[in-house]
Amino acid sequence: MAQFQRFSFTLGAASCVAATVMAAVLGGGAALAQGSIPGTFPPIKAGKPHAGAVINVPSQKGWASFAPAVEKTKEFEQMTGITVKYDMMPGSEIPTKQLLAVSQKTGAYDIVTQHASSFGSFFNFLLPMEDRIKEVWGSVEKFEDWVFPAQQGVKNKDGKHYYIPFHANAQIGYYRKQLFEDPKEKADFRARYGYDLAPPTTIKQVEDIARFFTRPDKNLFGLTANWGGGQGFSAFLDYYNATGHDQLGKDYQPTMKTGAGREAAVQILAWMQGAIHKDKFVNPDSANFQTGQVSDYFLSGASAMAYGWLSDYWAFMQKPENIKQVGPVGAFRFPSFTGAKAGGYSSWWVMGIPKDAKNPDAAWEYIKWVLNEHPQIEMAAGQLPPIRALAYKTAVEPGGINPRALYDAFAEARIIIQVPEMSQQPRTKGTELYTQLIANKLTPGQFVDEYVVETERTLRRAGYIK
Amino acid sequence: MSTAIYSDLRSRLTMGALVALPFVYLLLLYAFPIYKVVALSLRDYQPAYATDDWIGLENYREILGDARSWQFIGRTFVYTVVCVGTSFCLGLGGALLTVAVGRAFSERWAGALRQVVILPMIFIPAAAGVMWSFAYTQHYGWVNHILLMFGLPAKPWLVTDAAFYLVMATDIWGWTPFLYLIFLAALQQLPAEVIEAARVDGASARQAFWYVILPMLRPVIAIAVTIKSLDTYRAFDYLWIMTKGGPGTSSTTLNIATYKTAFLDLQFGKASAYGVITMLFPFAVVILFLALRRGRVQ
């Protein structure tokens, strides 16, 4: 990997020099004189050089945290004269629809919008970003430092960046403050468990609190979670990462295969399965829930705690009219199963420019605009900005809109896909196995074995391991 | 038909052109895709990996050598037989009930009953799918409300082993009106005198049904059940919306497997092989049906 990076750095430097020379020869500094719109960073070109271009941007349907960007797109259009057309597709079709479009070279999209578990499939169809990055940030290192370190995991095998991040998010826990602060509940809890009722810091505490609040006769469960289908598989990987394991070791062997990794995976899966089928402190429907349903369930007062991508709803949950049934909502970092101090699954959304884009330069202007303080600050109502300084400002500094737990969880989060090939079959297979597991039709051990077999098959086919 | 008219060349040419028009259209949008799906099934075509090698029957070997594929095939037939069988009984029962109500009360009552029975048909399948998914959720679903009333445990039914059967129940709910309408129309067109005559001859109601009504309905039943079977065999909407073939692959049929292989795994070659396997059965049935009909006509 290091070799790749050094190589790409030399190559990048060379092409940077070449680009400067070219610009000097061809444009005679015209581009510089043109300048950028004041107050924008990354800078957006002044003088509307791409006016009239229409760019097609795919995004996710019903995605609260991206909605502010869509709302503010008018400003971008006025600034640049570029028209933006959004294609909103269901989250489950984000990888496949775009992959089919760019691999068929239909020219349908000027931008590819992907997330941390799917970006890997696209490298062959994207334009490298290195030159554009250097033009804006000066060097690749400065860019990587400007965003979170997670971005280093999004490089291609050639060590180059093909993507720019625009959204960061992590899964954390949410709880109902009124329930947790109720004197009677506190006293009862203390009497039963011997410590004070407070947002949990260990898995044992999560379990105790969840059991404590589970009262089926009152339609109340301890915890609700997005453990259905694909999101449930991601939840498992989140817990697994948070025990300090990447999916693949340095030698590209799946860490779940043996030893501590396998133990952790089995422990997590057994806990999830048991929580629904045996101990019953998670509502049974969670086995079929996506985040939207978790939010609906939690905010209707049916559970004491919730887990999922609820940060999408964070601003929503701060408004009294939306939480009439539950009262104020607090957030906590979901504890690691082994107590390790490690990051979980990072929801790291990125944009790239496909080779068949009709207006790659206009698309670049758009990507830069999405990274600007506005709309990022507005989008922060439902996510963390991928820009480190901005994220800090919205979640750690006083008055920031986001919970601290979100920042802490994300700062340590890992990129789930370490090699591009992991985006495809292992994920499909993992999801399929997971749905069986959570329906109690597969044991954790069987899950791990079969998932490892599929992962190894993929890695072997791609030549990472023998 | 008198052959005297339109016998001039120009009319005949125009007629030829007219009759050919839809077939030219179908050649482009049906025959060519059929050729293409067969051709693709012999390749390892994966657009995302830019692979497109000719691999002969490898896809078929892979599919037929996988025990799960046989489950998909078996499940497709179970789905078809159970859904059609149940819909048939319910549809015929409903039609008989409607006729009986018409006789016992009035035609207006029968008409009202008919409007009520066909209600599921005026709901688009996608909407019916989400409606029933909702009904099976543990916390909001009325199915569970009923179970709780009887002290039975509530479950998230669509993530249990029951999922496949519940999708079938939904299919039966949604498509029974189809058979009902056909049977009702057929029953209402039966000559009343024949049935009356049978009754006068001392046949009981049951005998009249088995020996008089049912034989007269046989042609209608044959056609309606054939059509319904092949339509059910192709079923996709309910399964996809309600379970996406899950949990695991426990409600995956050939249709779902084809779709998933193509548009989730992006393995177009293998998906095409699934597609070819899927269409073999309907082709066989249609050819058999036509052959039988031809035999009867001659």
Place this chain on the structure above:
Amino acid sequence: MKPSLARRAMLLLGCAVVATWTVFPFAWYLLVSLTTPGHIPRRFEIPDVLTLRSYGAVLFGGDFVEVGAKFSVLPNIVNSLIVASLAVAISISVSFGSAYVFSRRRSRLLTIAFNGLLLIRMTPAVSLAVPIFLMMSGYGLLDTHIGLALVHAMLSMPLSIWLIKGFIDGIPVEVEEAAYIDGASFVQVLRHVVVPLAAPGVAVTACFVFLASYIEFMFALIMSRGTADTLPLAIAGYHSEHQTFYNEMAAASFISMIPLALFFYLAGRYMVGGLTMGAVK
């Protein structure tokens, strides 16, 4: 011959069972569409909030800016109407002449062609999914109204030919002969005699083709990318990864049934012929 009281009671009981079976799921779902999130009952009871808000949200976009569900299904309704109308236009215009010839002429070739239609009607749609997707992608017709309409017209072509043929069979050929003897050409006869007489039948056929396109799900799913999404996709789309709007989903479902209800209750008597592709009359 008046049936006994017991028999009548039995029949009424049967009606009650049937009505519960079909009506009850709707009734419950109607309540869902009339309430708001957090007020959907968890047991059998009338929700404490009853409002038409969800219907407003579905049609005009909601006051849900905070959670980003600012989409209404109105554009999807328009998409559905455009796609279905195009499918009707293509299907009817391509099949009418052919149906006429099938009705008036007999030959071995015609019989084979006519029977071949059955094969087309019965082909599983998924078998065609991959090649049609690739074709439409190649011609740049994915996510366009016309692309989806072309596919829907293909799917309903056999039905269209069968139905129209059935209606033309019912037109006495003597009318045509009279016109022909008066010196009208074939095309003139077709246009001025057959078309007006067949118009009601064509209208019924059009309804069937329209509805088939209106409820079609799979091709709409694979060919859409968000711009030309039809109504079934929009309804299913109310439940996505990040958001679930049970109430809006229910409201949209009820709105979507309007065209079907109109047709089935107004033109119900033509229905049976169409359902069985004219094979049963």
